[in-house]
Amino acid sequence: MGDLWGGTAAMLVALPSAIAFGVAIMAPLGGALGAQGAMAGMLGAIALGLVVPVLGGSTRLVTAPCAPAAAVLAALAAGFAHAGMPTAEVLWLLALIGLLAGVMQIALGWVGIGRLIRYVPFPVVSGYLSGVGLIIIGSQLPNLLGVDAGQGLLHALQQPAAWRWESVLIGSAVAAAMLLMPLLTKAIPAPILALLAGMLCYGALAWADPALRTVAHNPMLVGTLGSAGADLLGTLGMAWPSADFLNRETLVQVAMPALTLALLLSIDTLKTCVVIDAMSDSTHDSNRELIGQGVGNIASALLGGIPGAGTMGASLINISSGGSTKLSGFVAGVASLLALVLLAPLIAWVPVAALAAILIVTGFRMIDRHSLSFFYAPDTRLDFMVIVAVIVVALWGSLVAASSVGVALAILLFIREHSRVSVVRGRTEGAHVFTRRLHGPHAAGAEDADGYGAVVIELQGNLFFGTASQLHAALEPEVANHKYVILSMRRVQSLDVTATHVLEQIKNQLEKKDAFLVFCDIPKGLPSGLKMKRFLKETGVVQPTSKAFAFRQLAEALKWVQEREHPYCPVEFAPPASLEWKDMPVLAACAPDAVEALGQVLQLHSVAPGKKLIHHDRDPDSLYLVKSGSLGVELALHKKEHLRLAQVGPGDVFGSSGFFGDTHTVIEATALEVAEVYQLTRSQFDALAQQYGALATALMAAVARSTSLQMGNAVAQRGEAQP
Secondary structure (H helix, E strand, O other), X not given: OHHHHHHHHHHHHHHHHHHXXXXXHHHHHOHHHHHHHHHHHHHHHHHHXXXXXXXXXXOOOOEEEOHHHHHHHHHHHHHHHHOOOOHHHHHHHHHHHHHHHHHHHHHHHHOOHHHHHHHOOHHHHHHHHHHHHHHHHHHHHHHHHOOOHHHOHHHHHHOHHHOOHHHHHHHHHHHHHHHHHXXXXXXXXXXXXXXXXXXXXXXXXXXXXXHHHOOOOOXXXXXXXXXOOOOHHHHHHHHOOOOOOOOHHHHHHHHXXXXXXXXXXXXXXXXXXXXXXXXXXXXXXXXXXHHHHHHHHHHHHHOOOOOEEEOHHHHHHHHHOOOOOHHHHHHHHHHHHHHHHHHHHHHOOOEHHHHHXXXXXXXXXXXXXXXXXXXXXXXXXXXXXHHHHHHHHHHHOOHHHHHHHHHHHHHHHHHHHHHOXXXXXXXXXXXXXXHHHHHHHHOOOOOOOOHHHEEEEEXXXXXXXXXXXXXXXXXXXXXXXXOEEEEEEXXXXXXOHHHHHHHHHHHHHHHHOOOEEEEEOOOOOOOOOOOHHHHHHHOOOOOOOOOEEEOOOHHHHHHHHHHHHOOOOOHHHOOOOEOOHHHOHHHOOOOHHHHHHHHHHOEEEEEOOOOEEEEOOEOOOEEEEEEEOOEEEEEEOHHHOEEEEEEEOOOOEEEOHHHHOOOOOOEEEEEOOOXXXXXXXXXXXXXXXXXXXXXXXXXXXXXXXXXXXXHHHHHHHHHHHOO
């Protein structure tokens, strides 16, 4: 029943407009074709209403002849007529343009262009919604005042003497019914009751004024839908006089107008679909909708009708009247057909002011008043400006231009937002890295390296043209002071050509001073599907003969640096790949029975790359001995920020915050590669300490050294971060 009411109400809104659009298209060809244009408008409404809902991808959309089609075809008709083209040829070319526009819409849907509408940001949709609402209000106010709408809103407001109090009275009664009827009953849609109220109000006025009892030449009524000679067969005969003009020159002549019309109709339809989804909490299939619209426009052209698109006013009336499925759009087409055959006399008595009042109330409801609050919050003020810009361009330009401006501004907001996020997550001097990673407990007493002139920088986020300058500013100072600039790419989410150009510039600067740019922790694939390592090679950043190299893991990059700088380093200076618990350096001076007791309570865990051994909300009271692999130890800060403390490997010992009873400081540990660790809980440690004091002392001393190095790294990094 809701679909029946919705489709019928939508027809009452769409059909008069379709008739007006048809007359406007035929007007440049001579007044005698006015009735022909009215019939073409009705045929377009019938064809589109019957075909598009069946094949389209929106549940509540009503398709009918629209303003963009009328504007384009009327201009073309005027141009053809001015060039002296016979009327029959003009009509044929107009029909051919509509047919080709439908074919192009099918092609757009087939290749997937419709999916692009999903990426329209909410501020653009909000501004478009509000802009359309204001346009509807502005276009219908002259009808509500009883003034010729063709003269424009400003002229109508400046001529109060031309206002008709009867129209104002009818419109006020309809608007009041639209607002109050839902409070009394929801069994019948408010627009239907409001329309009946408007017709009853007009009937009362006509009872008092005999001049209002006629339809002919009565500007307050929709009027007679057809006239003599404007029948279906006549329309078909004039639209398709012959096919002799179908040749290459004709197709070239109409190709560009058809493409323009196809794009305008597609944009108008998809934008209407977005608005409908926002108002009814539904979703649509954009590509399927384009295909359905294309087939509908082809059918309209073949029947001698004018093309159209998903119309905002009729669709909103459909929703507010209870339409909820595709059946409502089909009912609108059937109702248009019945109106042509049976109900022309009744529709003729519908007051124009009543339809105007319904659309004005609907337009007011479309305005997104909630978005006004965006102005008062600093974080959303720019989004508010996007909404205002879309509304302004929609009112003083066009809806297509408004959409383009809104999307462009939204892209700038996206770039600004992502440019604020630092692309550098952490920075560690080589001296800290190599002291802990390559020396550590395996080179006690060895000469402490200066880090071989290396620096490890962990990048993060999106490396694209919006953050390219930030990336260059972060890396350029490292060129002068380091021989090896090692970039960890593990947390990089995206990479584009502009960012790789910056990396190539840094590589060239390093190459001039015989230095190297080293990549490590390169993910196999980014969320976008891009293969980063291959992309770095294809863009020329990493080449076999250049000063840039790529390694799978940081450990491999550090090993490569060490071998270049210290090729004769004894094997014992490199940490073993794996250590059993009994071979841990920390236990070297402990009694065998103590070591054996420790081994009986240790629990072995395997941690996959990227997985957390210690998480901020899962902080076990344990200490860990690393058997193999490597882990990154970090300090969890506020707002999801982290500070890299150390990178631990085989033989290293570290403890969680809970092991020391610390409930405020949160230490996290993440596997950088496949890692195996032995876990010793605090209760197990306390039990061992009562019997093996030397073992407990050795473990605590190792944890103390580890914690001291971590704090030293933290202080160094925080100091480097200061301006």
